[in-house]
Amino acid sequence: MTAKSELRSTPLGLRVTPSLKSAIEKAAKDDRRSMASMAELILTDWLENKGYLEKDG
Template sequence: MPDPTKSLPVSVRLPPQVKDALMHAAADDQRSISNLIEKVLTDWLRSAGYLQADKAAPKKPKR
């Protein structure tokens, strides 16, 4: 059984224009491409009900 605390590699093929846009978006957000993909995918999975919110992560205060 895989260690649930470790990330697992996933390979994805993208059209060149999507990869270019992804590289620019990651740089603008000061993230790696991998980190941006993980964030976007995780956010979508949570909003669609496929993944429960991480209860260990502190919530940001609302202003």
């Protein structure tokens, strides 16, 4: 089941390097997203491309 069809979300805590956090902040701002939304998008895209997560559509 993909994230878009699921009704609930669950928290995920992780630590990243300051440079990675800064890059995500910049990408999120450029895309008018929150950092959490940007991180979720990046993870979803990677997992779909690698076949770990079923693609929507």
